[in-house]
Amino acid sequence: MPLVQVTLMEGAVSPAEKAQLITGITSATAGVLGEDIRRHTWVVVDEIPSGGWGMGGHPITREAVVAMRSGALL
DSSP states (O other): OOEEEEEEETTSSOHHHHHHHHHHHHHHHHHHHOGGGGGGOEEEEEEEOTTSEEETTEEEOHHHHHHHHTTOOO
């Protein structure tokens, strides 16, 4: 039974996008391991509070993640 864990910044993706991630990751797993594994694949989405992780020695906020998604650099 595959378990795939995804860590995201809380509030940086919509509920619909999270659902798409779960569906897409499950499909990718089934594509590699075989269709029978689909119903046994777990996808866990962990959400970290804004400022709860860092990059390059600096805390990263939800706003920074949204800016990165739009193509803006930190």
